[in-house]
Amino acid sequence: MSRGAGKENKPQENTPRRVTREKATHKIRSHKFQSVTPGTQPKHHKLWTSFVVVIAVVVAMYFLKPEKTVNLALHNEVVPFRFYKRHCSQQLLKEMHDYPNCIPKQCGRFVSDSLVSSEEVDILLKTAKSAIGLAGSSGGASIVDLHSGALSHKDKFINAYSILEFRKLLTKEFLGAYKAIMSKLKESIAKNFLIDESVLHLTRPTFFSKISNITAKTVHDEYWHSHVDKEQYESFHYTSLVYLNTYKKDFEGGRFIFIDGMEGNETKFSVEPKAGRVNAFTSGHENVHHIERVVHGTRYALTVSFTCNSTLAVDTNFATRYND
Numbered sequence: 169m170s171r172g173a174g175k176e177n178k179p180q181e182n183t184p185r186r187v188t189r190e191k192a193t194h195k196i197r198s199h200k201f202q203s204v205t206p207g208t209q210p211k212h213h214k215l216w217t218s219f220v221v222v223i224a225v226v227v228a229m230y231f232l233k234p235e236k237t238v239n240l241a242l243h244n245e246v247v248p249f250r251f252y253k254r255h256c257s258q259q260l261l262k263e264m265h266d267y268p269n270c271i272p273k274q275c276g277r278f279v280s281d282s283l284v285s286s287e288e289v290d291i292l293l294k295t296a297k298s299a300i301g302l303a304g305s306s307g308g309a310s311i312v313d314l315h316s317g318a319l320s321h322k323d324k325f326i327n328a329y330s331i332l333e334f335r336k337l338l339t340k341e342f343l344g345a346y347k348a349i350m351s352k353l354k355e356s357i358a359k360n361f362l363i364d365e366s367v368l369h370l371t372r373p374t375f376f377s378k379i380s381n382i383t384a385k386t387v388h389d390e391y392w393h394s395h396v397d398k399e400q401y402e403s404f405h406y407t408s409l410v411y412l413n414t415y416k417k418d419f420e421g422g423r424f425i426f427i428d429g430m431e432g433n434e435t436k437f438s439v440e441p442k443a444g445r446v447n448a449f450t451s452g453h454e455n456v457h458h459i460e461r462v463v464h465g466t467r468y469a470l471t472v473s474f475t476c477n478s479t480l481a482v483d484t485n486f487a488t489r490y491n492d
């Protein structure tokens with residue numbers, strides 16, 4: 169371990185290392201009570217110093233080891249399509265037992281910048297800003313779910329459909345873009361997880377989110393905890409996210425992070441949000457994730473969920489009755 173000790177007790181040919189180490193230890197012990205001449209440092213002190221330094225470095229390296237973060241998609245690159253395969257978790261397979269045709273033939277995650285057009289993103293972002301702007305959480309995270317009408321308001325939720333201005337936001341242009349995006353997401357999820365599209369159903373919550381660095385006031389504002397979507401939202405089997413604005417340009421922090429592996433030996437995969445980018449994945453334990461805290465600016469996204477359970481399906485024609 170210590171270079172000094174190695175030199176001083178250089179083992180003879182055929183001398184087992186263990187014996188040599190014992191000698192070194194003995195030597196150190198036998199010097200224990202020797203007096204020290206001021207200004208000089210006895211050899212055993214040097215040995216101890218080196219030993220302590222080496223231990224400190226090893227401990228520091230263990231605790232300060234650089235996090236293994238792989239970039240799945242950077243904000244300043246164009247990702248036509250990128251798939252990262254994962255083994256399906258046992259929990260997900262067990263839970264999907266009742267929906268055999270809906271079980272993914274491969275689990276994992278994919279990112280695509282080519283599914284949603286910039287015109288569609290503009291329409292979604294404009295509506296998300298206006299809708300959440302009608303109320304909004306007093307903490308850092310607000311949502312509006314178009315299907316249930318849940319809209320964050322201070323420290324609770326109100327029904328957005330009770331607000332006339334909200335209903336007016338559901339224009340034909342917006343609903344057309346929303347429906348088109350839903351069907352592209354569904355098609356792409358079915359294609360990439362190798363299932364038939366007919367077994368997938370849009371479900372809720374499917375919602376716009378707005379995140380800023382305002383201090384959390386309730387648990388609903390604490391968006392940064394790592395979680396499994398299947399546990400957080402029971403209806404989810406497949407999750408997709410459409411980012412409506414861009415990391416580094418519109419906000420700092422707020423990257424989406426997949427966390428693979430056991431605690432202490434994790435590998436993280438980051439997806440940097442970018443306007444129009446889709447991030448989709450199977451909703452089980454194979455895709456534990458969290459959002460990094462937003463430290464500056466405002467992040468907007470749309471969470472879209474699909475279920476295999478047809479009794480939990482929601483309709484994209486949800487708003488037509490309010491819009492005639």
Ligand SMILES: O=C(O)CCC(=O)C(=O)O
Nearest residue numbers: 377397409424459469471
């Ligand atoms: O907005 C995101 O990037 C992720 C949101 C999320 O993890 C969730 O809604 O469960």
Ligand SMILES: [Fe+2]
Nearest residue numbers: 395396397457
């Ligand atoms: Fe999530």
